Amino acid sequence: MSDDDQGAVQIEVESDIAAARRVVREVATSIGFGVTETARIVTAASELGRNVYKYASKGTMHWRTLRNGEISGVELRFEDHGPGIADLDEAFQEGHSTGGGLGMGLPGAKRLMDEMEIRTSNGEGTTVTVRKWRQH
Amino acid sequence: MSDDISVLRVRDVLLVTMPADPDDATVSALQTRTLDAMEQHDVKGLILDLSRVEILDSYFARTVAETAKMVTLMGGETFIAGMRPSVAITATELGVTLGATRTVLNVNAALDAVPRLSQKKRAGR
Ligand SMILES: Nc1ncnc2c1ncn2[C@@H]1O[C@H](COP(=O)(O)OP(=O)(O)O)[C@@H](O)[C@H]1O
Ligand SMILES: [Mg+2]
Numbered sequence: 001m002s003d004d005d006q007g008a009v010q011i012e013v014e015s016d017i018a019a020a021r022r023v024v025r026e027v028a029t030s031i032g033f034g035v036t037e038t039a040r041i042v043t044a045a046s047e048l049g050r051n052v053y054k055y056a057s058k059g060t061m062h063w064r065t066l067r068n069g070e071i072s073g074v075e076l077r078f079e080d081h082g083p084g085i086a087d088l089d090e091a092f093q094e095g096h097s098t099g100g101g102l103g104m105g106l107p108g109a110k111r112l113m114d115e116m117e118i119r120t121s122n123g124e125g126t127t128v129t130v131r132k133w134r135q136h
Numbered sequence: 137m138s139d140d141i142s143v144l145r146v147r148d149v150l151l152v153t154m155p156a157d158p159d160d161a162t163v164s165a166l167q168t169r170t171l172d173a174m175e176q177h178d179v180k181g182l183i184l185d186l187s188r189v190e191i192l193d194s195y196f197a198r199t200v201a202e203t204a205k206m207v208t209l210m211g212g213e214t215f216i217a218g219m220r221p222s223v224a225i226t227a228t229e230l231g232v233t234l235g236a237t238r239t240v241l242n243v244n245a246a247l248d249a250v251p252r253l254s255q256k257k258r259a260g261r
Contacts, residue, residue: 014160014161015160015161017160018158018159018160025157035222036226038222039190039191039222039223040226042191043191043192047193050193050195094231101195101198102232104231104232107231108230109230111229111231112229
């Protein structure tokens with residue numbers, strides 16, 4: 001696998017969440033992540049992909065492989081042009097949900113991954129980027 | 137295909153087996169098919185076989201917890217069988233629980249845990 005392997009999955013219908021998970025599983029496995037690390041990455045992708053579908057109705061998951069010297073990793077970027085998140089602190093509170101969910105998606109995904117960045121603006125959309133590095 | 141839920145009646149319990157990576161429609165079918173089958177067969181409990189499952193996100197976890205709650209209301213007990221360590225670890229880190237369920241190693245252990253129910257029935261025959 002080359003350093004700049006990348007791709008994208010459109011999230012437009014409910015089953016696209018599972019399709020995104022399958023792609024992420026394949027990418028994580030090919031990089032050499034173990035079973036539990038892969039489960040963490042796929043679970044985070046499921047939570048963030050569902051948020052795109054649920055709150056923005058559609059968007060895209062971009063994925064790419066990373067290399068930093070000897071360390072390899074994966075980056076997932078979930079982009080939507082939905083309503084944005086009005087209060088980020090609130091959104092990251094465990095149990096807080098405006099959609100009748102468990103409210104564990106954002107805080108949980110943050111725990112499961114090594115890095116998370118989020119950009120959101122009212123009415124313009126949300127981009128959540130997460131990364132996981134492979135421990136040797 | 138192993139992409140679907142299988143629902144079987146074993147002794148007095150319902151054995152529901154989930155596929156490796158169920159989409160949302162399959163996850164919600166878990167609830168409806170379990171409750172339908174429990175009504176139809178008058179079973180005493182639910183064994184949810186998660187041995188194939190490779191991912192359990194908050195939507196899946198919530199559906200399992202809700203299903204277990206309904207099974208309890210119907211007078212039954214729910215056993216979670218065969219959860220993989222990687223899945224259990226990840227669900228814990230995500231911060232989700234499976235509600236009123238008992239976790240057992242595998243389906244056989246779950247069946248062993250319910251003879252009480254079967255014996256009660258046999259004794260009554
Ligand atoms: N992509 C998004 N666009 C708009 N709002 C979002 C998005 N992702 C998350 N949110 C908001 O953040 C809240 C918390 O999200 P999350 O932790 O995944 O919990 P849940 O999805 O169960 O509500 C959501 O209820 C929603 O209000
Ligand atoms: Mg969510």
